[in-house]
Amino acid sequence: MSFKTKLLLLFFFLLCSKISFAQQTDDPVIEYIIESVAANQTEDYDYSELIDRLNFYKRNKINLNKTSKEQLQELIFLNPLQIDALFEHISLNGSLVNTLELQSISGYDLETIKNLLYFADINTPTGFENFSFNKLFKDGKNDLLIRYSRYLEQQRGFSSASNTSSRYLGTPERVFTRYRFSYSNNIQFSLNLEKDAGEKYWNSNNGQTGPDFSSASLYIKDLRKIKKLVIGDYSLQFGQGLALWSGLSFGKGADIFSVVKPNIGLKPYTSINEFSYFRGIATQVNFGKLDFTPFFSYNKIDAGLALNPLTNLEEISTLQQSGLHRTLSELKNRRRISQMVFGGNLQYNYRKLSVGLTGYHSNYSQDFAPGKSLYNQFDFTGSSLNNVGLNYSYTLNNTYFFGEFAHSLNSGVAYINGLITSLSPIVSAVLFHRNYQKDYYSFYNQGIGEGSTAVNEKGFFAGLQLKPDRKFELDFYTDLFKFPYLKFRVDAPSTGYDIFSQLSYTPNKTTRLTLRYQFQNKQQNDDIPTFVNTLSFVKKSNYRADLLYQINKSFALRNRIEMVQYQEENKTNRYGFLAYQDIIYSPLSSRWSGNTRLALFDTDGFDTRIYAYENDVLYGFSIPGFQNKGIRYYLNARYNLKRGIDIWLRYSLTQYNNQQTVGSGLDEIDGNLRSEAKLQVRFQF
Amino acid sequence: MRKLYLLIWILLFTSFLKAQDNNGPRITALGNAGVALQDVWSVKNNQAGIAGLLKPIVAAGYENRFGVKELSTQAAVFSIPIKDYAIGAAFNSYGVSDYREIKTGLTLAKSFGPKLFLAVGLNYHQLKISNYGNSNAFSIDVGLQYNAFPKLWLGSHISNPNQARYGENTDQIIPTHIQFGANYIFSEQLLITTELEKILDAQADFKAGIEYKLIKFVALRGGISVNPFKQFAGFGLNYQRVNIDFAVASHPVLGYSPQVALGYEF
Numbered sequence: 048m049s050f051k052t053k054l055l056l057l058f059f060f061l062l063c064s065k066i067s068f069a070q071q072t073d074d075p076v077i078e079y080i081i082e083s084v085a086a087n088q089t090e091d092y093d094y095s096e097l098i099d100r101l102n103f104y105k106r107n108k109i110n111l112n113k114t115s116k117e118q119l120q121e122l123i124f125l126n127p128l129q130i131d132a133l134f135e136h137i138s139l140n141g142s143l144v145n146t147l148e149l150q151s152i153s154g155y156d157l158e159t160i161k162n163l164l165y166f167a168d169i170n171t172p173t174g175f176e177n178f179s180f181n182k183l184f185k186d187g188k189n190d191l192l193i194r195y196s197r198y199l200e201q202q203r204g205f206s207s208a209s210n211t212s213s214r215y216l217g218t219p220e221r222v223f224t225r226y227r228f229s230y231s232n233n234i235q236f237s238l239n240l241e242k243d244a245g246e247k248y249w250n251s252n253n254g255q256t257g258p259d260f261s262s263a264s265l266y267i268k269d270l271r272k273i274k275k276l277v278i279g280d281y282s283l284q285f286g287q288g289l290a291l292w293s294g295l296s297f298g299k300g301a302d303i304f305s306v307v308k309p310n311i312g313l314k315p316y317t318s319i320n321e322f323s324y325f326r327g328i329a330t331q332v333n334f335g336k337l338d339f340t341p342f343f344s345y346n347k348i349d350a351g352l353a354l355n356p357l358t359n360l361e362e363i364s365t366l367q368q369s370g371l372h373r374t375l376s377e378l379k380n381r382r383r384i385s386q387m388v389f390g391g392n393l394q395y396n397y398r399k400l401s402v403g404l405t406g407y408h409s410n411y412s413q414d415f416a417p418g419k420s421l422y423n424q425f426d427f428t429g430s431s432l433n434n435v436g437l438n439y440s441y442t443l444n445n446t447y448f449f450g451e452f453a454h455s456l457n458s459g460v461a462y463i464n465g466l467i468t469s470l471s472p473i474v475s476a477v478l479f480h481r482n483y484q485k486d487y488y489s490f491y492n493q494g495i496g497e498g499s500t501a502v503n504e505k506g507f508f509a510g511l512q513l514k515p516d517r518k519f520e521l522d523f524y525t526d527l528f529k530f531p532y533l534k535f536r537v538d539a540p541s542t543g544y545d546i547f548s549q550l551s552y553t554p555n556k557t558t559r560l561t562l563r564y565q566f567q568n569k570q571q572n573d574d575i576p577t578f579v580n581t582l583s584f585v586k587k588s589n590y591r592a593d594l595l596y597q598i599n600k601s602f603a604l605r606n607r608i609e610m611v612q613y614q615e616e617n618k619t620n621r622y623g624f625l626a627y628q629d630i631i632y633s634p635l636s637s638r639w640s641g642n643t644r645l646a647l648f649d650t651d652g653f654d655t656r657i658y659a660y661e662n663d664v665l666y667g668f669s670i671p672g673f674q675n676k677g678i679r680y681y682l683n684a685r686y687n688l689k690r691g692i693d694i695w696l697r698y699s700l701t702q703y704n705n706q707q708t709v710g711s712g713l714d715e716i717d718g719n720l721r722s723e724a725k726l727q728v729r730f731q732f
Numbered sequence: 733m734r735k736l737y738l739l740i741w742i743l744l745f746t747s748f749l750k751a752q753d754n755n756g757p758r759i760t761a762l763g764n765a766g767v768a769l770q771d772v773w774s775v776k777n778n779q780a781g782i783a784g785l786l787k788p789i790v791a792a793g794y795e796n797r798f799g800v801k802e803l804s805t806q807a808a809v810f811s812i813p814i815k816d817y818a819i820g821a822a823f824n825s826y827g828v829s830d831y832r833e834i835k836t837g838l839t840l841a842k843s844f845g846p847k848l849f850l851a852v853g854l855n856y857h858q859l860k861i862s863n864y865g866n867s868n869a870f871s872i873d874v875g876l877q878y879n880a881f882p883k884l885w886l887g888s889h890i891s892n893p894n895q896a897r898y899g900e901n902t903d904q905i906i907p908t909h910i911q912f913g914a915n916y917i918f919s920e921q922l923l924i925t926t927e928l929e930k931i932l933d934a935q936a937d938f939k940a941g942i943e944y945k946l947i948k949f950v951a952l953r954g955g956i957s958v959n960p961f962k963q964f965a966g967f968g969l970n971y972q973r974v975n976i977d978f979a980v981a982s983h984p985v986l987g988y989s990p991q992v993a994l995g996y997e998f
Contacts, residue, residue: 470944471918478954507963507982509954511942513924523940525956527963527984542984544961568961 076165077101080124081668082660083302095666096295096318097123101166102666106188107232109167112142115274116396120309123297124162127307127440127447128469129154131399143169154469157517158553183230189732190227194664195220196697196725197244204245204373204713215245215373215713217259222248223319225666235266237317245373245713250381259372262324264315274338275331280316280324283342284308285392285405288493289453289461289483289501290436293323296493301549301563303477303510303522306495307449307467310403310438312392313340321370322348323491325388341391342407347382353416362416374713385412388490390434399442406435409490422533425503427488432456434489445469449479451494453501459484461501463494465508477510477524485532497528497545505529523548536572538580543569557597565589573616583616587654601637605629611655623655624648625673629662641684648673664695664727677703677719691732697725753824753835754795754805757979757993761966762941763955765927768877768887768915772995775809775820775839778889778911779851780875782820783841788812791975793993798986802828805991817842820853830862837873847879857906859898867898871906887927888912895932908932913939921945935959953979973997 077098100121109118111133119130129152136152137143146169149160197220204215221244228236242248242259250259264279282294287308294316297305313331316324329342349367354360363384372381390407410431418426438451450464465479481496485503494501495508510524526545533539549563566588573583591609598604611623627646634640642662650656656674662683663669673679681699688694700722703709709716756773759766766777772789774781790810797803804826811820820839827833834857841851853873860866871892878886892908913927923943930936941955941964949971955964966979975995982988 470942471922473918474922474924474942476942509956509963511924525961525963527961527982529984544984546958546961566958 076162077105078660078662080162084123084297084300084305095668096316096320098666098668099317103227103229103235104166107229108171109232110171111163111167111169112137114167116401117309117311120311121314122163122166123305123309124302125159126154126304126467126475127309127449128442128445128467128475129159131442131447145169153472156514183234187228187230187234190225190229190729191731192223192225192666192727192729194223194225194667194725194727196723197221198716199722199724200709200716200718200720202245202710202713203715213374213713216375216378217242217245217247217373219244227317233268233270235268235315236264237266237315238263239317239319241319243371243373246371250372250378260319260321260370262316262319264317266315272333273330274333275313275329275340277313277315277329280326281329281342281344282314282316282324283329283340283392283491284311284314286310286403286436286438286451286453287449287463287495289451289463289487290405290434290438290489291390291392291407291491292493293325293491294318294320298495298499299497299508299524299526299545299547301522301547303512303524304467304475306477306479306508306510307447307465308495310394310401310440312338312394313342322366322368336395336397338394338396339391340394341389343389345385345387348384348386349380349382350384350413351380352383352413355414355416360414362414363411364416386410401440403438404436405438406433408433422535422538425486425532427458432488432490453487453489453492453494455486455488459487461487461492461494463501473513473515475512475514477512478508480507481505497526497543498530498534503530503532503534505531518553520551520553521548537570537582538572539570539582541570541582543567543584557595557603559593559595561591561593563589563591563593575617585616586612586614588612601632601634603631603633605631607659609657609659611650611657613651613654621651621655623650623657623674625650625657625659627659627679631662638687639684641682643682644680646673646679647677648679649676650674661699664697664725665693665729667697667725667727675703675706677701677706691730693729693731695725695727695729697723697727699723699725754793754807754826754991756791756793756807756809757795757966757977757991758943758953758968760795760981760991761953761955761964761968761977761979762925762943763927763939763957763962763964765913765925765939765941765955765957767875767889767911767913767927767929768885769925770877770885772809772811772820773993775811775822775837775853776807776824778875778877778887779820779839779841779853779873780849780877780887780889781841781851782811782818782839783813783843783849783851784877785811785813785818788998789995790998791993791995793977793991795989795991797989798983799988807993811839816844818851832858832860834858834860839873841875849875849877851875857898859904867904869896869898869906871896883917885915885917886912887915905933907934 081097116130119125132152132154146164149155205219222242224240226238239262240258246259250257262280264277264281267276283291285291288296299306313329325344326346327344331338331340350363351365351367352361353364355362367380372378388407388409392403392405394403414430415428417428418424433456436451436453440449446466446468448466452462454460461483463479463481467477469475483494483501483504487502492500496504496506498504506526506528508526513521524547529542531540546566549561552560568584568586570582571585572580589611593607595605607627609625613621625646625648627644629642629644631642632640653674656672658670658672661669679701684696686694700720702720706719709721753776755764755766755777758771759773759777770781770784772791792808795805807824809822811818818841822837824835835855837853837855839851839853841849843849855871857869873891875889880886889911892906895908896906898904909929909931911927911929915923915925917923921944926940928938937957937959939957941953943951943953945951949969951968953966961984963982964979968975968977973996977993980988980990
């Protein structure tokens with residue numbers, strides 16, 4: 048299909064789609080924040096934790112006069128210089144009296160203030176002042192949400208023709224139950240229960256019975272010297288994520304400041320990612336300038352085991368992160384090994400200086416098997432590991448310095464050092480250097496880089512942000528990376544670079560135009576069949592234009608066009624194309640709201656797939672990647688039944704051209720379309 | 733072995749680009765995005781830039797490529813303003829005694845009011861390879877700079893438009909290229925400069941650089957070029973009439989190329 052015909056089709060959609068759909072939207076502010084940090088994430092990453100966090104602060108606003116650095120860092124869109132500037136302003140001028148004061152703080156433009164006041168205020172009640180158990184139940188807020196979804200077509204894994212060893216043992220629907228109780232900002236109780244499509248409601252294997260995934264936590268905040276206490280599931284996020292970082296984290300993205308990790312520390316775990324969390328008890332105790340966070344965790348995790356023929360012992364061959372337990376073999380690996388982790392963090396904060404020391408021990412019930420291929424020769428073996436890390440941050444005038452040094456005892460080191468600086472009111476820059484050795488091990492390593500973990504990589508990142516006025520913003524970065532040792536599908540030390548630029552133009556509150564260009568050049572094995580694999584450069588260019596505008600008080604429209612070019616040496620170029628039209632209906636006073644999208648995609652396969660954020664039901668989240676040719680459609684609707692009861696509906700459909708089946712393996716569907724229905728109900732009381 | 737590898741690279745890749753010419757450490761540290769800058773080293777980049785200088789300046793520099801002694805460049809530049817005109821001279825020597833390229837340039841620049849500078853340059857190229865012989869050639873440059881808005885300078889430069897070359901017997905090319913770009917002065921402390929360059933028979937390149945004056949006499953610089961991808965960094969120290977500038981260019985495969993220069997303002 049030529050480009051011209053695609054454009055014509057797009058206009059055709061524009062004309063057809065004027066039939067007025069009446070549906071719901073997620074929160075546009077939250078959506079924008081997530082899209083700005085999620086640029087380089089893969090499709091199955093669960094951002095519900097972040098959506099959850101932002102929605103929580105939207106409902107329980109942060110008190111800017113009584114907040115802490117850690118708490119503001121949870122709002123990811125504030126950069127460290129802005130956070131320091133706020134505290135400096137308060138220490139010089141006393142508590143904020145009016146929100147207008149924010150405009151006089153350096154680094155706070157109107158957009159930032161608008162976003163901040165969405166989640167914070169200057170005199171919301173906090174603390175355990177006048178606390179009593181009567182009040183707890185009177186003022187506490189309950190939030191119960193149930194979501195049901197399933198594919199409407201039958202997948203091969205559910206057909207009766209398949210034998211039991213290779214079929215899904217559970218039912219085809221996905222069910223998620225979420226309960227929250229919160230009292231002010233100080234007490235939170237969370238419970239998540241989930242089963243994925245193909246899983247059973249109730250499992251009994253490996254001597255355990257219960258729902259497929261359940262997670263709960265009780266979180267208490269600011270109780271005298273105890274700043275935080277979590278009983279149940281929690282995550283720990285220290286420094287720049289080299290030594291210890293579990294749960295949500297971001298890579299390189301459109302928001303260049305998001306490469307600097309916020310040192311949040313202890314948090315309750317509220318996500319439904321069935322991997323990378325702690326189960327046990329942890330607390331953060333404050334002794335003036337020192338904060339001490341000890342923790343203990345014991346959990347069972349999913350793993351594949353293999354018999355070592357020499358020792359005749361079972362060894363861990365893979366850790367399974369998908370959290371899917373649908374077939375006999377997946378169920379066999381469910382919660383198969385046990386993991387114990389304990390340790391602590393000591394953080395020293397004095398004015399603009401912050402230094403942290405982290406140490407922890409992890410122990411597994413089995414040994415990790417040595418890697419079988421040459422590229423994973425340096426992977427971790429054994430069953431226990433000790434990690435230490437030292438992180439720092441310091442603000443000097445207009446510059447914020449940060450870094451971390453981490454070491455896995457008896458093996459390698461990893462370190463990162465960088466700065467954020469505001470060179471003029473218009474120009475800010477981010478620079479960092481990293482060096483992660485090939486034998487640095489940490490099971491909770493999410494250091495920033497081209498790879499998803501801080502291992503076997505060196506690099507230098509330079510980013511620039513220009514905000515000449517409140518209408519224009521230009522973000523630009525380049526990143527050079529080297530992998531000193533082999534990687535999967537890269538049979539030699541390799542190198543590459545990444546160039547990113549984005550211009551956004553916001554002429555008024557309801558209109559935004561974004562243009563983006565990204566270029567990446569990496570080495571990987573060429574697939575010319577020779578005796579030895581040699582490396583060839585693979586170049587990928589990405590072009591995007593996105594326009595969002597309001598046509599009246601109830602309706603907004605959004606268009607996007609995105610193209611990908613993929614060049615491999617000695618091969619013809621491959622291309623990908625995606626265009627979509629959104630209609631967003633969000634009236635000021637109606638029980639109904641909603642949105643709908645029609646997208647067209649035409650790509651030359653997997654390498655040119657294009658990711659696009661999709662609106663979903665509340666707390667739902669998806670960035671599907673589109674490949675091959677076809678049409679994608681979805682419709683979201685929200686209906687407010689009465690105060691405290693909301694209902695969401697979603698229907699989505701992907702239709703592929705010239706395909707006999709959709710999906711692969713047990714997920715395969717006969718025919719060329721896959722559709723999904725979702726229903727969600729929320730009670731707030 | 734390493735040197736052989738490098739030499740192959742240099743000869744194959746960079747020899748037909750403008751690589752042996754050296755822009756001085758300030759412009760190099762800014763990613764070589766110097767087409768809209770006013771500096772004494774403009775005489776080797778966009779000659780029009782010297783029309784913006786108020787005093788006579790002389791500078792000399794040394795550059796080493798990828799840590800290989802044989803791949804080094806010596807350069808010297810000079811400029812002097814005379815009423816609305818400026819006269820500049822440049823000298824550049826690259827290589828070793830067995831292989832040497834020398835480029836000598838003379839420039840005449842004129843400012844038409846404070847906002848428009850024009851310049852013409854004449855270059856004499858000498859190429860000497862032991863046991864093969866010598867060859868000479870002349871080339872010209874034309875450059876322009878325009879102060880479009882109070883803080884914005886635009887620049888444009890064409891080098892060797894008549895495609896002059898060494899005699900019939902050499903394949904060595906004097907590159908023909910066109911550059912244009914902008915330099916935005918955000919404040920006395922900060923400027924950002926960009927440049928697009930197209931070399932005939934080679935790919936186009938985009939370059940950008942940033943200069944930040946930490947204090948009045950210390951400037952920090954950084955830059956990138958996209959094609960080939962290179963990162964640059966450097967600093968400049970200015971003490972009364974003396975300038976010391978340092979730059980390093982980093983190529984992902986070939987490594988680092990440092991350079992240093994000393995300048996004096998009369």
